[in-house]
Each structure stands twice: as structure tokens, then as C-alpha cells.
Amino acid sequence: MHSIVSHTTNSLGLPGAPEDHRVVVAMSGGVDSSVVAGLLAREGFEVVGMTLQLYDHGAAVGRKGACCAGSDIHDARLVAERLAIPHYVLDYESRFHEDVIEAFADAYVRGETPVPCIACNQTVKFTDLMAASRTLGASALATGHYVSSRVVDGRRHLFRPHDERRDQSYFLFATTPEQLDYVRFPLGDMPKERVRELAAEMGLVVADKADSQDICFVPDGRYDRMVAAMRPEATREGDIRHIDGRILGRHKGVIRYTVGQRRGLNIALGEPLFVVRIDAERNEVIVGPREALKTRRVKLRDTNWLGRPLAEGESRTVFARVRSTRPPKPGRVRRSTDGLEVDLLDGEEGVAPGQACVLYATDGPGAEVLGGGFIQKSAVAPPATLAVA
Incomplete structure (x- = not known):
């Protein structure tokens, strides 16, 4: 039974003491989520580790930089044993194949450049895994993502992390307000170097493990070969x-x-x-x-808005990021009848349909994530022009 005390005495901002709460940690088998599990267990939460088996593509099982495959499940199990917490493996291969891999292939056939990590977070990780966590009676789901969240004016908002080099906010812009209320990101204010130090202090076998790389389900990095095998008509x-x-x-x-x-x-x-x-x-x-290649305006589809409500026809100054590897640049967003339009004030090169455009309130570490969407159309016209080609 959870405490009804209103004040919080724990790092996750939950009511009452850590001992009052069960927390599920999404354990990928990497160092980040392993340290999250260790920190929360040390604090006194009842921690349950959950690992998703998303694919098992032969060479990907032991490939350096893979995630959610055979060797990673083994590592997550070893970490759970070390921390003396229960650990479960959920087989979501069919769901992942349908909602992420099939969608990835279809996007390339349409001439788009998809971002599968966002699709994975939208479907398997923050939908199915969250449902499983609630079924276990967990008060929260914690992950090893490098973002942070905190309550402002009565609701939880999403922010860029302290360590800009590890910023994963681009991949989490589609997290809904309801999901933000339930998910926690304990590493948001911590540099990567400190995370590895903590892993070593805890005696975790993954302390020096390499970070996972995109695209995790393409064993040899040749996405075109995989898509060609799935959609031969596109060759x-x-x-x-x-x-x-x-x-x-x-x-x-x-x-x-x-x-x-x-x-x-x-x-x-x-x-x-x-x-x-x-x-x-x-x-x-x-x-x-x-x-x-110079793009001045993008029209977004499948948008998600986390900031102060933006009425139809209203616009505001933002910082826009059109690729995960690029810094946010000055822009202006306007809500239209069917989505969001973003003017990129300095222009951007190589903007492709299917990529995400993520919007921030300010620049630099700790900036609030306002939301974003997937690029539907782009134009080279100057910002004063309204038409989107």
C-alpha cells in the first residue's frame, strides 16, 4: 500500500518514502540503465528490472553496440543478480518487428528517412513496457535516458540533460504528458563519466561496456540491404x-x-x-x-506538444533541431489547422521527410522540450513566405 503522505522524501518525486514504492527499471543490459537500477535500489525503492527482447538477428546477438539482443539480456540478468533485485524478460519481438522494423522499411520505400529509436520509444518502450509496469503495481517506470523531467506549475515537463554530449531528448519528444507523469529519468543531471564510476563502485559487469549504437536491429549497419530484402520492389x-x-x-x-x-x-x-x-x-x-539543400520551413505531422498550449494561428520563438547530431537552431513555430509549421531562421541543409523536428524553449543544457513532430514537407523559401512546397 502506497503512503498517502503528500510530501516527498525521495529522488523520484513520489509521495512518501522510497520504501513505499515499487519501481520498474527498463534494463537494456547497458551501463546507464544498470546504474539507475543500482541507485534506486540503494535509495530503498523496491526495484524490479525488466528487459525487452526485441530481436535476435544472429550476428546482432553478440555484436558490439547492439542492444536488446541475447548478450544484453544476459548482462542485465547478471546486473540484477548483483543488485539482488528480481528481473523479468518480456518477449516483444513480434510487436517490435511490426511497429518499428516494418515501419522503418515502409518509410524508406516512401522516400523518407525514418528515426526508428523514436518509433521504439513511442510503441514498445513507453506504451507496452509502461502497461506491464502498471500491471505489477509500480509507482513509476525509470529508464537510463539522458533527459530530465520536473514538475512546473502543477505538471511534469521534459528538459535537456546536464551532459549535452549525451542528450537524448530528440528521441523522446513524442513522450506524452500522461507518460511523463509516470516515467522518471534519474541520470538527467549526471555526466556519463560519473555513471561509469558508479557502475564500477557497484561492481557491475557492464561498467566498461560500450554504448549501444543506431540502428540497433541492423547487424552490419547496412540498412539498405535489410530494406531490399524486405521490400525488393524498392530496388x-x-x-x-x-x-x-x-x-x-x-x-x-x-x-x-x-x-x-x-x-x-x-x-x-x-x-x-x-x-x-x-x-x-x-x-x-x-x-x-x-x-x-537549404531548407527554411518545415511542415510537421504526427505532432506532440508538451509546452504551454499553442492556439491555432499562434506562433512563438523556439530553437529547432532537425537531426539528433545537430544543435538546436533559432526558429519560430506556428500552429496551423492540421499541425505545426516551423520557420528555420538560419536555414538547415539536408532536411528530409520522415526525420523529426524537435522544438526547445531555449538553447543549451536544461532547455525545456516543447514538443515536435515528423517532417512532412520542406521548403527553401524565406521565412516570410507561407507556402510549403
Whole structure:
């Protein structure tokens, strides 16, 4: 029975003392989630470790940088034994294959550049795993993600972490307000170096384990081979067309190209060419000079908003991030009748449909995550223009 005391005396902001609460920790087998489990157990919470088995692709089982495969499950089990906490493995392979891997392949067929880590968080991790945690009567689900959350004006908000080098807020923008109320991120204010020190102090076998890498379910890093095997129709050859209409050559399937790509075009035109757009319906790859990559406005679909409510037609200044590896840049967001439109004040290169555009209230560590969406369309027009090509 949970305490009804209103004040909190624990790091997760739950009512009462740690001993009053059962907490599920999503244990991936890596050092971050392992340290979360250790810290919460040390604090006095009743910790239950849960590991998801999401795929088992032969070489991926023992591949350095993989996650949620055979060797990682083994490591999570060893950590749980060391910490003397119960540990469960949930087989979500079919769910992961349908909602993440199949969707990943379909996105490339449409000429998009998907972000599978976001899809995984949206479906398996923060939907199915949360439901399993509630079934166990847990007061919260804790993860090893490098973000933080805290209550402001009566509700929990999401923020960038202390360590910008480990910032994972881009992959968590789709976390709903209801999920934020239940999920906790204990590592948000901690540098990675300290996390590894704690793992060593706890005697965890994963203290020096390498971090997982994207894309976790592609064993050899060649996503195009995997998509070609799943969607062979997307390997049909087609035209490579210049933005001025000239046909310059042939491509080997739209799934092998992404916006901003330069290598592999095999076209000698006397000037550098880049993939500007992929027209999957016409089975064409559109190329042009570097300046053609400059994007000034994006229209977003499947949006999630976490900040102060934004009324239709209202706009506000933001910092926008169009790729996980790029810093947020100044912009302005406006809510339209069917989503969000974002003006990128300095412009961005290589912006592709299917990627996420994540919006922040300010710049730098600790910035509030306002929300975001997936890029549906983009335009090179200046910010004063309203049309989105």
C-alpha cells in the first residue's frame, strides 16, 4: 500500500518514502540503465528490472553496440543478480518487428528517412513496457535516458540533460504528458563519466561496456540491404534527375539514397551534386547543387506538444533541431489547422521527410522540450513566405 503522505522524501518525486514504492527499471543490459537500477535500489525503492527482447538477428546477438539482443539480456540478468533485485524478460519481438522494423522499411520505400529509436520509444518502450509496469503495481517506470523531467506549475515537463554530449531528448519528444507523469529519468543531471564510476563502485559487469549504437536491429549497419530484402520492389532502377529537369543517370533503387547524400551518385557533371529530394511515386532521385539543400520551413505531422498550449494561428520563438547530431537552431513555430509549421531562421541543409523536428524553449543544457513532430514537407523559401512546397 502506497503512503498517502503528500510530501516527498525521495529522488523520484513520489509521495512518501522510497520504501513505499515499487519501481520498474527498463534494463537494456547497458551501463546507464544498470546504474539507475543500482541507485534506486540503494535509495530503498523496491526495484524490479525488466528487459525487452526485441530481436535476435544472429550476428546482432553478440555484436558490439547492439542492444536488446541475447548478450544484453544476459548482462542485465547478471546486473540484477548483483543488485539482488528480481528481473523479468518480456518477449516483444513480434510487436517490435511490426511497429518499428516494418515501419522503418515502409518509410524508406516512401522516400523518407525514418528515426526508428523514436518509433521504439513511442510503441514498445513507453506504451507496452509502461502497461506491464502498471500491471505489477509500480509507482513509476525509470529508464537510463539522458533527459530530465520536473514538475512546473502543477505538471511534469521534459528538459535537456546536464551532459549535452549525451542528450537524448530528440528521441523522446513524442513522450506524452500522461507518460511523463509516470516515467522518471534519474541520470538527467549526471555526466556519463560519473555513471561509469558508479557502475564500477557497484561492481557491475557492464561498467566498461560500450554504448549501444543506431540502428540497433541492423547487424552490419547496412540498412539498405535489410530494406531490399524486405521490400525488393524498392530496388527498381530509375532516373536521376537534376532540379532543372535534365536526366543525368540511373539510380539503383530509392531506398539507397537520402537527402543530402553526395557519394554514390556516379555522375560527372563538373560540379558537386547532392540528393535534394526523393520522388518515390515517380521512382526518381532529384539532385542539385549544395545551395538547393537549404531548407527554411518545415511542415510537421504526427505532432506532440508538451509546452504551454499553442492556439491555432499562434506562433512563438523556439530553437529547432532537425537531426539528433545537430544543435538546436533559432526558429519560430506556428500552429496551423492540421499541425505545426516551423520557420528555420538560419536555414538547415539536408532536411528530409520522415526525420523529426524537435522544438526547445531555449538553447543549451536544461532547455525545456516543447514538443515536435515528423517532417512532412520542406521548403527553401524565406521565412516570410507561407507556402510549403
